[in-house]
Structures are given as structure tokens and as C-alpha cells.
Amino acid sequence: MDIDRQRIQDDLRGIVGGDVFCDRLMTQLYASDASIYQVEPLGVVRPRTVADVMATAQYAAEHEISLHPRGTGSGVAGESLGNGLIIDFTRYMRRITISPDGSRVVVQSGAILAEVNRALRDHQRWFGPDPVTRSVTTMGSVLATNASGSHYMRSGSARDTIESMRVVTVDGELLDLSVHHPNDPGTPGRLARGIAEIQSQFQPLLDATTTAPKSRGGYRLDDVVDASGAVNLAKFMVGTQGTLGILIDATVRTEPIATHRGVVLCFYHRLDIAARGAVAALKHGLVACDLMDRRLLQIARDTDPRFAELLPREAEAMVLVEIQSESLEDLHDRLAAIRESMSTGHDASFASLDTVKQSERDLYWQLSRRVIPRLYRFKGTESPVPFIEDVAVPSQRLPAVLTAIQDTLKRNQATGTLFAHVGHGQLHLRPFLDLRQQADHKRLHTISKQIAEVVWEHGGQVSVEHAAGLSRSYLLPAQFGDLWQAMGQVKRLFDPQHRLNPGKLFGAVLQKPNENLRPTAQTIDISSDNRIIVEADQPSAIAAAEQAGRSVPQLQVLQQWPAARMITTVAQSCNGCARCRTTSPGERQCPVFRATPREEASPRAKANLLRGVLSGQLSVDDLTGERAKEITDLCFNCHQCRLECPASVDIPKIVGELKSQYVATNGLPVSDLLMGRIDLVAAFASRAPWLSNQLIRGKFTRWIAEKLFGLSAARELPPFVRETFLRHAHRRRWTRPLPQGGLKVLYFVDQFANFHDPDIGRALGEVLQQNSIGIYVPLAQSGSGMARITAGDLKGARKIARHNVRLLADAVRSGYTVIATEPAAVLCLKHEYPNLLDDEDAHLVAEHSHEACAYLWNLHQGGRLSTEFQNIDAHIAYHQPCHLRVLDPHQVGPKLLELIPGMEIERIEAGCTGMAGTWGLQRKNYRNSLRIGWPLISAMRSAKVSMATTECSACRMQIEHGSGRSTIHPLKLLAYAYGRMPKIEKELQEI
Numbered sequence: 001m002d003i004d005r006q007r008i009q010d011d012l013r014g015i016v017g018g019d020v021f022c023d024r025l026m027t028q029l030y031a032s033d034a035s036i037y038q039v040e041p042l043g044v045v046r047p048r049t050v051a052d053v054m055a056t057a058q059y060a061a062e063h064e065i066s067l068h069p070r071g072t073g074s075g076v077a078g079e080s081l082g083n084g085l086i087i088d089f090t091r092y093m094r095r096i097t098i099s100p101d102g103s104r105v106v107v108q109s110g111a112i113l114a115e116v117n118r119a120l121r122d123h124q125r126w127f128g129p130d131p132v133t134r135s136v137t138t139m140g141s142v143l144a145t146n147a148s149g150s151h152y153m154r155s156g157s158a159r160d161t162i163e164s165m166r167v168v169t170v171d172g173e174l175l176d177l178s179v180h181h182p183n184d185p186g187t188p189g190r191l192a193r194g195i196a197e198i199q200s201q202f203q204p205l206l207d208a209t210t211t212a213p214k215s216r217g218g219y220r221l222d223d224v225v226d227a228s229g230a231v232n233l234a235k236f237m238v239g240t241q242g243t244l245g246i247l248i249d250a251t252v253r254t255e256p257i258a259t260h261r262g263v264v265l266c267f268y269h270r271l272d273i274a275a276r277g278a279v280a281a282l283k284h285g286l287v288a289c290d291l292m293d294r295r296l297l298q299i300a301r302d303t304d305p306r307f308a309e310l311l312p313r314e315a316e317a318m319v320l321v322e323i324q325s326e327s328l329e330d331l332h333d334r335l336a337a338i339r340e341s342m343s344t345g346h347d348a349s350f351a352s353l354d355t356v357k358q359s360e361r362d363l364y365w366q367l368s369r370r371v372i373p374r375l376y377r378f379k380g381t382e383s384p385v386p387f388i389e390d391v392a393v394p395s396q397r398l399p400a401v402l403t404a405i406q407d408t409l410k411r412n413q414a415t416g417t418l419f420a421h422v423g424h425g426q427l428h429l430r431p432f433l434d435l436r437q438q439a440d441h442k443r444l445h446t447i448s449k450q451i452a453e454v455v456w457e458h459g460g461q462v463s464v465e466h467a468a469g470l471s472r473s474y475l476l477p478a479q480f481g482d483l484w485q486a487m488g489q490v491k492r493l494f495d496p497q498h499r500l501n502p503g504k505l506f507g508a509v510l511q512k513p514n515e516n517l518r519p520t521a522q523t524i525d526i527s528s529d530n531r532i533i534v535e536a537d538q539p540s541a542i543a544a545a546e547q548a549g550r551s552v553p554q555l556q557v558l559q560q561w562p563a564a565r566m567i568t569t570v571a572q573s574c575n576g577c578a579r580c581r582t583t584s585p586g587e588r589q590c591p592v593f594r595a596t597p598r599e600e601a602s603p604r605a606k607a608n609l610l611r612g613v614l615s616g617q618l619s620v621d622d623l624t625g626e627r628a629k630e631i632t633d634l635c636f637n638c639h640q641c642r643l644e645c646p647a648s649v650d651i652p653k654i655v656g657e658l659k660s661q662y663v664a665t666n667g668l669p670v671s672d673l674l675m676g677r678i679d680l681v682a683a684f685a686s687r688a689p690w691l692s693n694q695l696i697r698g699k700f701t702r703w704i705a706e707k708l709f710g711l712s713a714a715r716e717l718p719p720f721v722r723e724t725f726l727r728h729a730h731r732r733r734w735t736r737p738l739p740q741g742g743l744k745v746l747y748f749v750d751q752f753a754n755f756h757d758p759d760i761g762r763a764l765g766e767v768l769q770q771n772s773i774g775i776y777v778p779l780a781q782s783g784s785g786m787a788r789i790t791a792g793d794l795k796g797a798r799k800i801a802r803h804n805v806r807l808l809a810d811a812v813r814s815g816y817t818v819i820a821t822e823p824a825a826v827l828c829l830k831h832e833y834p835n836l837l838d839d840e841d842a843h844l845v846a847e848h849s850h851e852a853c854a855y856l857w858n859l860h861q862g863g864r865l866s867t868e869f870q871n872i873d874a875h876i877a878y879h880q881p882c883h884l885r886v887l888d889p890h891q892v893g894p895k896l897l898e899l900i901p902g903m904e905i906e907r908i909e910a911g912c913t914g915m916a917g918t919w920g921l922q923r924k925n926y927r928n929s930l931r932i933g934w935p936l937i938s939a940m941r942s943a944k945v946s947m948a949t950t951e952c953s954a955c956r957m958q959i960e961h962g963s964g965r966s967t968i969h970p971l972k973l974l975a976y977a978y979g980r981m982p983k984i985e986k987e988l989q990e991i
Contacts, residue, residue, distance in 0.1 A: 008043055008063075015055045018092060019046040019598075025627050028612040029605045030086045033073035034577045036385060036435060037470050038518040039081040040617070041068065046091040046598070050166070050174060050248050053087065057246065058172035060085055066499045067170070069242040071110065071138030073599075074578035076386035077469025078516070079145070079241055079504055087246065089140055090581075091598050095249075098123065104163065108249045109140030114584060125254040128155025131465075132369050135587075136578045140247050145467045146220075146239030150368065153423040154287035154324070157465070159220070159238040161252040167237060167245035170495045175245070177233040179226075192231035194493040199225050202486045217463045218480060218505065219244075219490045241467050242501040244494035258287075258324040262335045262356045263364050266342045266349035267315040271406075271418065274317035275399040276347040278422040281321055282395060284338050288322040290368050291420040299378075300371045306363060307371075312351055319349070319422070320364060331356055372419060375430060376575045376647035384417050384430035387444060387471045387513050388451050393460030395425040404454045405429060412447050426465060436520040444514045449475070473503065474510040522568045523616035528557045555613065555620050558660040558794040559653060560838030567657070568614050574607030574649045580641050585935075588640040588882060591912040595931040601634040603641035603651040610654050623661040632658045636916035636925075637790040638882040639827065643889075653835055659792025671710030672791040675918040679783035682720065682755040689720040712926040716961060718756040718953075725749055725758035729777040734765060737776055737814070743864075744774035745855070746811045748804075748829065750822035751783050752953035759984060760821050763975035764852055770978045771859065771866050776816060780807055784820075784828040787918045794836065801833045801842070808849075809841035818849040821971060823883035823952050824917055826851045830887065851884060853951060853970055857892035860899070869977035873902040876973075877945040879936060879959065881952030882912050893951055893970045900977045908948075910939040915958035930962060937962035949973065 001009070001023050009022035021027070022043035031040040042065060047053045060067050066084030073080050080086070089110035096116055097106040102123025107116055113134040117126045130149035131137055137147070143165070148157035155161075164178035175187055182193035199206070199221045206222055224236045237245060268274035271293055278291050294316045300307035311318070321338060325331040335354045342349050355361055375384045393401045398420060409416055409431060416431040431447055433440040452462050452475045461479060463472040477484045491498070491506045503510060561567040580589050580603040593601040609631060612618040622628055635655045642650050668676065685692035695701045702713040711717075726749065729735050738744045745768060753760040761777075768775045785800035808818050808829070820826045829849040834842045850858070859865040878894045894905040914932030919925050930937070940948055940963035948959050948967040956967040968984070975981035 005043065008065075012043070012045060012056065012059060015059065016045060016047065016052045018048040018052045020044070023627060024618060025609065025612075025622060025625075025631065026600070028618055029599050029608050029631075030070070030073075030088070031081070031612075032518060032576050032608060033070075033078065033080050034076050034386075034575060035078040035081070035469065035471065036387060036518055037078035037081055037516045039078070039083055039470075039516050041082060041086045042084055044086045044088060046088045048092045050168070053168045053246055053248060054172045054174055056085065056087060056172075057168050057170065060499065061171050064497070064499070066502050067246065068501050069109070069140065069144070069246050071141035072112075072136045072578045072581050073576060074133045074136050075141065075145070075467055075469060076389055077463075077467045077471045079467035079469035079501070081470065081516075082501060082503075084499070088599065090138060093248075094597075102254060104251055104253055106249055106251050107139040109138060109247050111139045112583060113137050113139055113142055114582075120254055123254075124257050126257055127252065128161060128255045129158050130155070132372055133578070135582045135584045139250065139252075143238050143247060143250055143252075144241050145465060148421075148424070148426075148465055150288045150290050150421055151322075152421060152426070153289070155255060158252075159235055161254075162234050162238050163251040163253060165234045165237060165250035166248040168248060169245055170497070170500050174248070177237060179230050179232050179234075181228075181230045188233060191233055191493065195221070195231050195233070195236060195490070196225050196229060198486055198489050198493070202483060205483050205486075217461045217468070218476060218483075219487050221486065221490075241469075241504055243491065243505050244500060246500070259326050260328050260331045260356060261322060261324050261361060262331045262354060263361045264321045264335060264338050264342070264352060264354040265364055266319045266321075266339075266352040267312050268317045268319070268349050269314065271317040272399055272403060273347050274319050274349075275402050275420070275422070277342050277349060278319045278321075278420075279395055279398060280347065281319070281338060281342055282423060284321075284334065284341065285323060286321050286423060287324050288320070289422040290320045291418070291422050292318045292320070292367065292371075293418040295417045296367075296371050296375075296419060299374050300367055303371070303374055303377070304366075307367065310363075315351075318367070320367065328356065368419065372428075373577055373579055373646035375417060376573070376577065378432075381434045381436075382432040383434075385433045385435065385444065386430050388429045388431065388448055388462075390426070390428065390464060390466035390472070391451070391455045391460055391462050392424065392426045392464040393455055393458045395422060397458045397460070398422060398425050398427070401427070401454065401458050401460070404458070405451055408447070408450050408454055412443055412450070414443065414447060425460065435517060441514045441517065445512055448472075448513045452479070468505050470503065470511055470516060471513045473505055473507065474512055476505065476510075518572075519611075519615040519617070520572060522614050524555055524614060524620065526555050526557060526567065526614075528561070555661075557657055558664065558798075559657055559835045562838060567610075570650055571607050571611040571614055571654060573647050574604050574611070574651075575647055576604050576608070577646060578602075578604065579644070579646050580604050580651075585909075585911070587644050588638075588885070588911050589644045590635075590641055591638055591882075591914060591916075591932045592634050592636065592928070594911075595914070595928050596634070600631045603635070603645070603649075605631060606635065606651055606655050606658060607649060610658060620661075623658055624665040625662075628658065629662045632662070632792070636919040637786075638912060638916055639831075639886045640882055640912070643886050656789060656792065656794060656835070660794040663792040664795070668791060668793055669710070670708070671922050671924070672793070674709050674711075675921065676788040676791050676793050676796065678787060678918060679751045682751055686720045686724055686755050689722050693719045706923050710922050710924060712921060712923040714926060715921055716957075717921075718752065718957065720755055721758055723758065725754045725761040726777065726779060728758055728762060729765075730779065732765065734775050734777045735779050738774040740815065742772070742774060744776060744816055745819050746808065746816040747775055747777045748781060748784070748808070748818055748820040748825055748849070749777060750820060750825045750953070753821055757953070757969075759981070760969045760971060763969065763971040763981055763984075764819075764821055766975040766980035767856065767971060767978065770980060771864065776811070778807060778811070784822070784825040786824045786828050786832070789828070789832050790917065790919065797832070798836045801828070801836045805833055805837060805839075805841050805845050808845045812844055812848045816848075817855065818845060819852045819855045820849070821852045821951065821969065823851060823881045823887065824954075826887055827883045851887055851951065853893040853896055854888050856974070857896055860896070866978070867899055869900045869974075870979055871901040872973070872977055874947075875904045875906065875945045877906050877908050877940060877943045877948045877965070879908050879913065879940075879948065879950040879955055881950060881955045882916075884951055893949075897949070897970055897973055900973065903973070903977075905949075906943060906945055908936065908939045908943060910936040912936070913952075913955040913958040915954040917954045920954065920958060929958070933958050933962060940965050
């Protein structure tokens with residue numbers, strides 16, 4: 001850290017109670033957002049209180065530093081980027097306070113919109129505006145951008161909900177803004193007087209404005225001064241994008257949740273016909289009307305089998321409309337009328353459907369709310385780029401505008417995706433460009449300007465909902481014409497020195513949309529096993545560095561990065577959309593971020609860190625420091641981000657590479673060293689289980705283990721058994737290779753089933769024998785090595801992987817199918833080992849490896865599984881482990897159990913247990929482990945069941961530790977139902 005940054009960090013830490021960072025690693029994490037831009041800030045402040053924000057603003061004023069308020073960084077225009085101090089409200093300032101009747105809610109800037117609505121649900125109310133990113137966007141951002149969303153016709157925009165707000169001025173003064181008279185004392189009166197004078201001066205121009213929706217962009221002077229001359233400063237501040245004041249909190253109005261809602265989907269052969277049909281449908285009193293093009297429909301089909309069945313293949317466009325009513329009968333009548341109207345005439349749809357059922361309605365709405373973020377899954381040289389994104393025209397002109405925009409794209413030899421809120425004429429457009437090519441940098445600017453001209457010709461505006469930011473602010477002088485002077489006067493009134501989010505909305509110099517783009521060229525040399533990996537822009541970058549006399553850093557990667565998924569490509573595929581910061585109960589990513597909501601805990605932070613190194617903005621040596629370790633340790637390899645990321649970025653692989661760089665230089669801490677070799681410890685302890693069990697139960701020895709090895713003394717360790725499973729298998733002669741012919745499996749045994757609960761393996765053997773399937777358990781196999789992979793010991797993990805793969809590949813060639821009862825072990829075989837080895841044997845093993853329940857379910861679907869089960873009257877709660885959720889999205893475990901007569905399974909969908917293998921055993925992680933798993937633990941405690949079941953041994957430990965529920969592996973229940981394992985009768989006595 002240079003001297004100036006160190007001084008600023010030290011100064012601010014002395015006056016701010018929150019977090020302050022000026023080091024290069026942290027500023028790299030805040031240098032980008034969901035846009036295509038990158039600007040490194042001077043530092044980051046995460047305030048805890050209003051006093052922190054005021055102190056920061058006062059310090060910045062004294063030292064002439066710009067301030068840039070930031071929410072989750074989900075904006076696509078670069079509105080939260082800047083080279084001054086970033087003020088991140090999402091870490092601490094997230095409070096939500098609801099009025100007794102729920103009609104009003106006070107929200108701090110960092111409160112997430114989806115969390116606000118979940119809090120309001122008990123009052124049967126919600127916050128009306130619903131931007132598509134509401135699961136991650138903050139209320140500060142909603143108000144700063146005047147967000148609206150699909151239901152604008154029902155709820156208007158954020159500006160229509162505001163009652164009051166508190167802001168900190170550029171000089172650090174706290175203001176409580178609502179309706180103020182120009183004669184009021186103090187700063188509010190001065191600001192009201194200034195706004196009234198500017199509005200009066202430019203009233204003729206405001207009256208002449210013919211755009212629709214009227215004056216939604218820029219600093220809005222309409223409808224803020226009433227007949228008495230009073231000025232609604234709170235309303236005026238909405239939509240000013242952090243350029244006039246720093247929003248602390250606000251009081252907003254809510255609205256009742258509709259009694260009945262109905263949705264209609266209409267499908268069309270052509271986009272222009274769909275647009276005309278949607279406009280015609282507005283006469284039916286719709287509350288929402290969205291239009292999607294064929295590319296979005298294809299993404300929906302590809303990412304969800306439910307959409308593949310729902311959406312006709314021949315559909316080139318789709319229109320989704322919604323109506324609401326207090327009467328269900330009236331709703332049905334109106335839905336029928338809408339379908340009839342949209343299915344007849346010249347602009348008729350060729351197919352349609354409707355629903356009033358909540359489950360189906362929610363599925364239909366996922367088409368826009370889930371599919372649009374998945375635009376980032378487009379693979380290839382070109383991708384949909386969000387730089388136009390946000391334009392609005394009069395609704396009746398939308399069909400003509402769509403045609404003109406398509407013609408503009410054709411002239412520039414480009415295509416794009418189209419999504420429109422037809423009711424208020426808002427269009428989201430993303431042209432396909434390859435930003436690695438300088439020619440497309442020029443096309444980006446050209447297309448941006450030409451499409452803006454199309455919008456203006458049709459009486460529309462650019463930048464009406466998603467902020468002007470770095471991508472569209474340069475268009476505003478031409479858009480506002482003579483009104484641009486009014487914008488300048490407003491800016492000077494609030495921020496005369498241009499220190500609040502400068503360069504956005506107004507400025508003497510506004511950047512072009514192709515400036516400050518994220519770097520796409522790799523500028524460092526990468527090697528793997530002494531082989532140089534060369535990418536497109538690497539040779540010229542290295543040559544330039546050498547010619548300048550600079551040394552070229554060397555990054556020796558420790559995983560295999562095939563040509564199709566090069567390390568640079570994977571790192572750059574993270575677009576920063578912030579979906580990994582969601583706290584939605586319907587998703588699991590990211591468990592660690594949910595427990596500690598800070599930017600460095602988010603999955604995208606790891607991609608930003610690696611991208612910073614690959615582009616040369618960070619030193620390779622930075623990865624070997626303690627700060628990098630702190631960031632990468634905020635991931636325990638659950639793989640939920642890889643599953644749920646809209647762009648399918650392999651963040652766990654990125655984290656593995658980052659951790660390995662630290663370990664290769666510094667070695668492993670004692671705790672991680674022990675956890676990575678816990679199978680060896682267990683093998684030694686199992687030689688004298690009576691002594692080992694006494695030691696792990698003793699308070700003193702557990703205290704010693706905590707102090708010396710970092711094992712949590714509060715965590716109860718599973719006891720060791722006298723006869724390990726491998727010894728049992730040897731006694732049963734399962735360790736002998738089987739003759740050729742028939743179905744036969746190789747059981748890849750995990751540590752827990754071997755040393756702690758061999759009945760899992762015995763149950764598997766009994767189930768297989770019941771179905772005449774041979775079982776082979778090779779004694780030479782090693783543990784999976786997942787703990788080493790999670791800790792970053794990839795060299796040690798590679799040795800284990802190479803040994804196991806050699807053994808398993810030979811077995812596969814001999815006709816065996818590899819199965820495991822531990823989800824983490826299966827994930828190693830199918831995902832981690834190919835990353836470590838990337839050879840023919842690794843891929844062969846991955847292709848023929850299965851989780852035991854998944855293997856049995858496949859047998860059942862093929863009619864090969866015996867269903868001669870005895871009756872078990874039981875009500876059991878089922879939890880699907882994270883690793884198994886990646887491997888098996890269909891939850892076959894409970895499906896198998898439901899084949900047993902009398903068995904009732906309650907699926908508990910409450911997120912991750914927080915145990916994460918050996919991660920939750922460590923003292924440093926114990927509290928966070930319980931914090932992460934608390935929703936599941938609470939659900940298990942309150943479930944009206946006899947016991948729980950799950951496939952993961954670590955999840956089992958957490959469930960039993962936190963909820964007290966006895967937990968059993970599904971295979972034991974299957975074996976018992978076959979009548980082959982009477983030994984577990986004691987475990988089932990509670991049922």
C-alpha cells in the first residue's frame with residue numbers, strides 16, 4: 001500500500017466505526033460491478049452508523065476526495081464506480097422498520113428489496129415497484145435510480161412511494177427531507193428555494209416536454225413544487241443516483257397484496273406482431289405487460305425443463321400480461337376476454353394459456369425474473385452487452401421503435417436481445433459484441449449513439465430506470481437540450497465541487513461508453529507443469545512488458561484448465577451481476593455470504609481477485625499474502641454458486657486455484673493440515689477405539705485439541721467403531737474382484753462410512769445383494785481428498801486423485817460402475833479429479849461414477865429395482881446436502897424412500913447446514929457454521945417428524961448437534977425395508 005493510501009486508511013479508521021480499506025486487494029473487489037466498466041477506487045468505507053457517513057463526507061470534503069455511494073453493485077451502467085471513496089451500505093446499514101399497520105416502512109440504504117417484501121408479508125402488503133434484480137438490489141439503489149419494473153402500471157416508480165428521507169450532504173451535514181417551504185431555515189429551506197427558482201426559470205421548457213413517460217430521466221423538476229410553493233425535496237431526490245446527496249434511510253409507502261392475480265402467456269411467430277398485440281392488450285386494464293424475444297425464450301428452454309415443455313419451439317416472441325381483481329369470477333372472465341382478444345385479428349397469437357394458480361403464475365414470472373440474468377450464459381466470442389439497456393418511448397410507438405432498432409443493428413452488423421415493459425414503453429436492449437476486439441469498442445459507441453437517436457425521433461428517452469452511470473450520461477446533453485442548463489444549476493446547488501458520484505448524470509466531462517472498459521487481455525505469463533499456456537493477447541502483452549524493461553510475473557496454476565475453459569476465460573465470465581449475493585430462501589448461494597454479508601465473502605469477489613492478477617492489476621505475490629487468504633477462506637467449497645450462477649462460473653475452481661497459491665508458498669495452518677489428513681488420524685484412532693472414544697469425549701482432551709489443533713471443543717466428534725467397514729467387507733469377501741457378467745459396482749468408501757458408521761456400507765451391500773448386483777470394495781483405495789481440496793492443498797490432493805483414478809479406471813474398464821454413499825466423494829470423482837488431472841482416466845471415472853441413491857433410482861426407472869419392501873409407518877424429514885444438490889437436482893433420495901409403504905417424507909428446504917465437511921469442525925468456523933445452518937436447524941426442530949434423513953455425514957452431524965434429531969442415511973431405511981438389516985432396529989425405535 002502506498003503512503004497516501006495508508007495515510008487515508010489510518011485517518012478514516014480513526015474517525016469511522018465501520019470498516020475502512022485502502023489496500024489494493026479490497027479496492028480491486030470494488031473496482032467493478034455488473035457493468036462492463038472497471039474503475040479502481042481510492043478506498044472503501046463500510047459505515048455502521050449515520051455518524052460514520054457524516055465523518056467520511058467531512059473528511060472527503062477536507063481532502064477533496066470524491067464519494068461514490070454503493071449498494072450491491074448490481075447496476076449495469078457503472079453508476080456505483082469511481083476513483084474516490086466507495087461507501088458500501090450493504091454490510092451494516094440494512095435495518096427495516098415497519099409501521100404497525102404495514103402501510104409504511106423505514107428502510108436503510110443497504111436493506112435488500114426482497115427482504116423488505118418478506119418482512120411485509122405478514123401484513124399482506126408489499127413495496128410496489130419490482131425491478132427484476134429485487135432479490136439483490138438495495139432500497140438505496142431503488143430510490144437512487146427511481147426503479148419501477150414490470151408492474152409500473154399498477155405501482156408506478158419508486159418516486160411515487162416516497163414520504164421522507166435522510167441524506168448526508170457533500171459537506172457532511174445530515175438532512176431530514178420531506179416537504180419544505182423556501183422560507184424554511186437552514187439547508188432544507190435553501191435547497192427548496194433553489195429548486196423552486198430553477199423550476200420557475202425553466203417552466204416553459206418543462207411544459208413543452210412531450211416525451212412519455214414524462215421527464216423520467218435526469219433531475220426531475222416536474223411535480224415537486226405544489227401550488228403553495230412548497231417543495232417536496234424527498235421526491236426530488238429520488239432518481240438522482242447519488243450525485244446530490246448520500247441516502248441514509250427513507251420512509252416509503254407500501255400497498256396491499258392483490259387478492260387475486262391472473263397471468264396470460266401469448267406466443268407469436270414474429271416480434272413485430274407480438275409488439276402490436278401487446279400494445280392492443282393495454283386496453284384491458286393490465287397491471288403488467290412484458291415482451292420477450294426468441295433468444296430469451298431459448299435460454300429459458302435450455303436452463304429449465306419446465307420451460308422446455310411450456311414454450312412452443314416455433315415461438316419467436318412471447319407476451320406476458322397480468323391482471324388483478326378482488327373477485328375470482330371476474331378475474332376468470334377478464335382472462336378469457338384477454339385471450340380471445342389477443343388470439344384474433346391480424347396481430348393474433350398462435351397459442352396462449354392462462355392461470356390464476358400461484359405456483360403456475362410464479363413459474364411464468366420466472367421467465368423474465370430468472371431468464372434475463374441468464375443472458376450471461378451465452379457462450380462464444382460475442383455476448384449480450386448491457387450498455388444501451390434502458391430506453392423508454394410512448395407505448396404506442398414501441399412496435400415502430402423495435403423495427404427501427406433492428407434496422408440499426410443490421411446496419412452495424414450486430415444482433416441483440418430484446419425485453420420490453422410494454423405498458424410504459426420501456427425497452428431493455430443488449431447488442432451482441434466481442435469486447436476483446438478493438439473494432440467492437442468503436443461499434444459500441446456507434447450503436448449506442450444511433451439507437452439513442454432512434455429513441456429521440458420517436459419521442460422517447462434514454463436512461464429512465466437503470467441509471468445513466470458511465471454508459472449513458474454522455475447522451476444526456478443532447479437529450480435535454482436547453483434543459484441541460486437546469487441540470488447544471490441543480491448540481492451546483494447541491495454539490496458545487498462535483499464530489500458526489502462525479503461524471504454521472506451531469507458533468508463538464510462525461511465519458512464515452514467505450515472508455516474505462518474492463519480489461520480483457522491477459523498480461524501475465526501462466527505456466528502449468530512447466531508448460532506455457534498462451535492465450536490470444538498474451539504474446540503481445542509479454543513482449544510489450546519485456547520491451548519496457550519490466551519483469552513478467554509468473555503464475556504456475558495447479559489445476560488443469562482446458563483450452564475451452566482457460567483460466568482467463570473462466571475469470572472473465574463472471575460479469576458481476578451480484579446474483580451470488582442473494583438471500584432468497586429459494587436459493588442457497590452463498591451460505592458464507594448469508595452469514596457474513598460483506599463483499600469479500602461473495603463468490604464474485606474471488607473472480608474479481610483472480611481477474612485482477614491475470615490482467616496485471618494485482619501482483620501474483622498478492623495471492624500469497626494473509627489478506628488474500630482471508631478472502632479465499634470465505635468459501636468452503638459447497639458449489640452452490642456454480643449451480644445457481646446465471647453465467648455458470650466455476651467459482652469453486654477459481655477459489656481452489658487462489659488457495660493453492662497461498663499454500664504452495666506458506667504451507668498449511670496446523671488446523672487445515674490436520675483436517676486434510678483426518679482419514680489418517682481416523683485410521684490410527686480406529687486401532688484402539690475404546691481409548692480414542694474416551695479421548696474425544698473428555699473435556700480436557702477436547703480443550704487441548706482446540707488449543708493445539710483448532711478443533712472446536714463444542715463440537716461432538718463421531719465415535720470410532722471396533723470393526724471398520726473395510727474389515728467387514730474383507731470378512732464378507734466383498735474385497736475380491738467379481739467375475740465377468742451381470743451388474744456389478746465398485747464401492748468408493750468415504751471416511752465416515754469406514755471408521756464411524758460402517759452400517760451405511762453394510763446397508764448398501766445388502767440393498768445391492770437384494771437386487772442381485774455384485775459389490776466390490778478394493779482395499780487399496782484412499783479417501784477422496786475433499787478436505788485437502790477445500791484447504792487448497794492441491795498437490796496433496798492430486799496424489800490422492802492419481803492413485804484413486806488409476807485404480808477406479810481399471811475397474812471401470814472391467815465393467816464396474818463406481819458408486820459412493822458420501823456426496824462429497826462423488827463430487828470429487830465427477831468434478832474435482834478431472835480438474836486436478838484432466839486425463840482420459842479421470843474423465844472415464846467421472847462418467848461412470850454415481851451417488852448410491854441416484855444409482856438405485858436409475859435402476860428403478862429401468863424396472864430393475866426390487867420393490868418388495870415391508871411396511872414402515874414413519875414421518876421423516878429429509879435434507880438434501882449441498883454437494884448432492886449439485887449432482888442431483890431432482891432429489892432422488894426421498895423418491896426412493898417414498899417407494900416404501902407407509903413412509904412419509906417431508907422435504908425440508910431451508911438451505912445449507914453450514915457444516916461443510918470438516919470446515920465446521922474447526923474452532924474458527926464454529927459460530928459461523930451454526931449461523932449458516934440456523935434456518936435448517938430451526939426447521940428441523942419445528943418439523944412434526946420422528947427423525948431426519950440425509951445422505952451427507954457432515955450434515956447429519958450438524959442436524960443432530962443443532963436440533964437433537966436422530967438422523968439416518970436413506971440406505972439404512974431401504975435395507976431395513978428389505979428386511980436385511982434388523983441391526984438398525986434400535987435407530988428406528990423413535991419412529
